[in-house]
Amino acid sequence: MNTDTASTNTAKASRFRFLIGLVIVAAAVGVLVARGAKDAMVYYISPTELAAKGRGADVSGLRVKGNVVPGTIERNELTLEFKMTDGVTVVPVVYSGIVPDTFAENGEVVVEGTLASQGSFEADFLMAKCPSKYEAEMEEGDVPTAESTGV
C-alpha cells in the first residue's frame, strides 16, 4: 500500500520519535543524578587528616575512617567512648546511639560528626564494617593452622 518513499519516511519519523524519547529520559535522569551528586557526596579522611584540620574547623560532611584502639572502649548507657587511629594519630571519639554488633577492638570503623573544641570527635553516625558474607573469619587463601585451631 505504501510507496517506498512513504514507508522510509515513516521509519525515519519513528526513529526520530524514539531518539527524542531517549534523549528526554536520559537528560532527565542525568539532571536528577547530577543535581545531588555534589551535595550527597561524603569524603573519607583519616584521623591524621582530621587532626590537621585543627580545632573548631568545619568538618561537616566528612567521614573519618580508622581502627578502634584496643582497650579504649567505654560504654555508658547510650554513650560510647573510644579512640580511633590510622596507625599515626589517635583521636578520641564520643558517640551516642546504637552501636552496631560488628563494632569491636581493632575493627574498622567510620564515624561522621564534628570536631569538638577539646579535641575529641563527636560522632552522630557510626558504622562498623560488616564481617564478610563470604569467608567468615579468614581471608581468601588462609589455611587452618595448628595454632588457629587450637591443636
Add this chain to the structure above:
Amino acid sequence: MIELGYYSMCAALGCGALAMVLAVLAYRGRREDLHDSARHAVWGTAFFTSLACAGIVYAFVVGDYQMEYVWGNSDRDMPLFFKLGALWGGQSGSLLFWGWLVSMYSALVALRHRRDGVTLMGPVLATLMVVQVFFLAIVIFGSDPFRRADFIPPDGVGLNPLLQHPAMVIHPPCLYLGMIGFTVPFAFAVGALISGQLDNAWLKKARMWAIVGWIFLGAGNVLGGWWAYLELGWGGYWAWDPVENASFMPWLAGTAYIHSAMIQERKQMLKIWNMVLILTTFILTIFGTFITRSGLISSVHSFAQSNIGYYFGAFLILTIVVSAGLLIWRRNDLKSENHLDSYLSRESAFLFGNLILLGGAFAVLYGTVHPMFAEMVTGKRISLGPPFFNQFMIPIGLGILLLMGIGPLIPWRRASWSALGRIFSVPVGLMVGAVLVLLAFGVVHSYALVTFGLCVFVTGTVLIEFWRGIRARMSAHGENPVLAFFRLFGKGQRRYGGYIVHIGVVIIFIGFAGAAFTQEAETTLARGETWSFRNYDLTYRGLHYERTPSVEKVAADVLLRENDVDVAVMMPRKDWYMKNKQLASEVAIHATVGSDLYLILATIDEETERASLKLYWNPLVSWYWIGAIVMVLGGVLVLLPTRRRKVAA
C-alpha cells in the same frame, strides 16, 4: 563420598566442555543426532555437579574439618539446617553452588525445548555450556572447596552468627536463582543472533525464562532486606549498599526487557532494543558478581579480596565484546516492521517505561562505581549514601508508577486527547479525591502524597481492566461476576497475572511512602519504669538471662501497651557468641498492618539493671513484604500453563 564429590566436579567440567563442543558441531552440521548427544551431555553435567554439591553437604554433615571449606564455615554446635546452608555460605562453596544452578537451568532448558530444532537450540546450549565451563573452571582452578589441610583440626571456626538466620539461608539461593536465571534468556538471544532465527519464537521462550529469573531475583532482593531488617538492627531494609545495587540493577533491566518483549511480540518493533536489554541484563548480573567478589568497591559488607575478581573481569569483557559484535553483525536483520506513530500510544507508554527503568539501572550503576573512579582520579575516598540514591530513585520510581497506570488503558498506535479524557477520567478522579482526603487528614509530605495518589490511580486502571474483562465474559458466556473473575485467569493469565504483579508494586510503593513518616527515639530505663511514645506505653520489667553451651543471651522484658491496653511483650535481646567472640543483637518487632514498633536493646548495666533502648516507629513496613508476596504470586500466575494447552495435552 567426599572424594567422589571432587572427582564429580572435575567430571562435570569435562562433561560440560563435551556438551559445548557437541552443540557447536550439531549446529554447524545441522545434525539432530549430535544435538541429542549434546543434550545428554548437558544432563550428564547436571548429574555430576549435583554429586559434587552432595559431596560438600555430606562433608558438612559428618564434620570433616580437615576440609578447609568445612572448617571455615561450620562448627560442631551448628544446627543441621545451617550446615546445609553453609554450602553457599562461603566463597568457594557458593561458586560451586552457582555452577550447579547453571547446570540445573541448562538441564531444564534441554528438557523443555527438546523438540525444538538444532538451528536455534544448538547455539543456545553451546552458550549455556560456555557459562557452565567458566564457573566450574573458576571453582576447580581458582577456589577449590574440596581443598584439604595437612592435619585434622578438632572443630571448625563456625559461621558468623549474624548469618545464622533462616532468611540468610534462603536469601542467597533465591538471589542466585535470579541472577543465573537471566543466563537462559541471554543464551536464547545469543542463539537467535548466531542462527539468524530472529522471529518471535526465541523471544517468547526467552521471555518465559526471563520471568523465572525475574521472580527469583525480586524475591531474593526482598529476602535480603528482610534479613537486614530483622538482624542488622538499624530499622530499615534497604541502604543502597553496592551489594544490594549489584542485584537491583539487573532486576531493573530485566523488568524493562519483560515489558518491551511484549511490544515486539505484538508489533514487531524494538527488535534491536530488546536484544540490547537482555544482553545488558545478563552483563549486569556478571558485573554485579564481579564487583561483589573482587573487593573492588568498598561496601559495608567487606568481601574477601581475591583473584576470583580477575576471572569475572575477563569474563565480563568477553561477554560485552561478543554481545556487541553479534549485534553489529545482525543489525540489518533486526529492523522494525512497524513504527512508533505517536507519543500518545501504548507503544510509547511502554517505551518510556523502558527508558526510565533502564535510566534507573544506569543511575544506580553510576552511584555504585563513582566512588571507585573518583578515588582512582583524585586519590580521595568518597561515599555516596542513601540520600544520593533517594533523590533520583524516588522521582524515577514515581515516573514508573505513573506509566504503570497509563500503559494498560491507553490505545495502541495513536490515541486522541478526547479519547484519553474519556478513558482516564475515573482513575484520575479517584486519584484527586484520594489526595484531597489525605490533605484533609493532614498529610502534607509531598512525595508521600504523590505516591499515594499514583497508587490509587494505578489501582483504578487495573480495576477498570478487570471490570472490562469480567463484563465481556458475563455478556459472552452468561457467567456470574465471581466465576467470570476466576475464568479471566484461565484464558488470559499472562495479562491478568501481570496486573496482579502491578497491584503488588502498588502495595510496595505504599510501604515506601510510609518510610517518609518514620520516627525514632531512645531512652534509658530503670526496672519498672514506663516510657511513653506516641500512643504507646513501654514498661521495662527487668532482664532475662539464658545460657546455652555456645551462646549467652540477655533480654529486656518490655510490656507494650497501646491506648492503655496490653498488646504484646517485647523481648529485645543481645546474644554473645563465645567462640566467635561476637555480639548479635536480636530486635523485637511488634508488626501490624499500620505500623511496626521496632525495639532494640542498646546497652544494659548488669548491676543496676538499667537498660538503654532505641525505638523506631515504622509506618506501613508490612505493606512492603505483603506487596512482594503479591508480586511473586502474580509472576507465578503468568508462568502457569494455559488452560487451553492443558486440555490439548
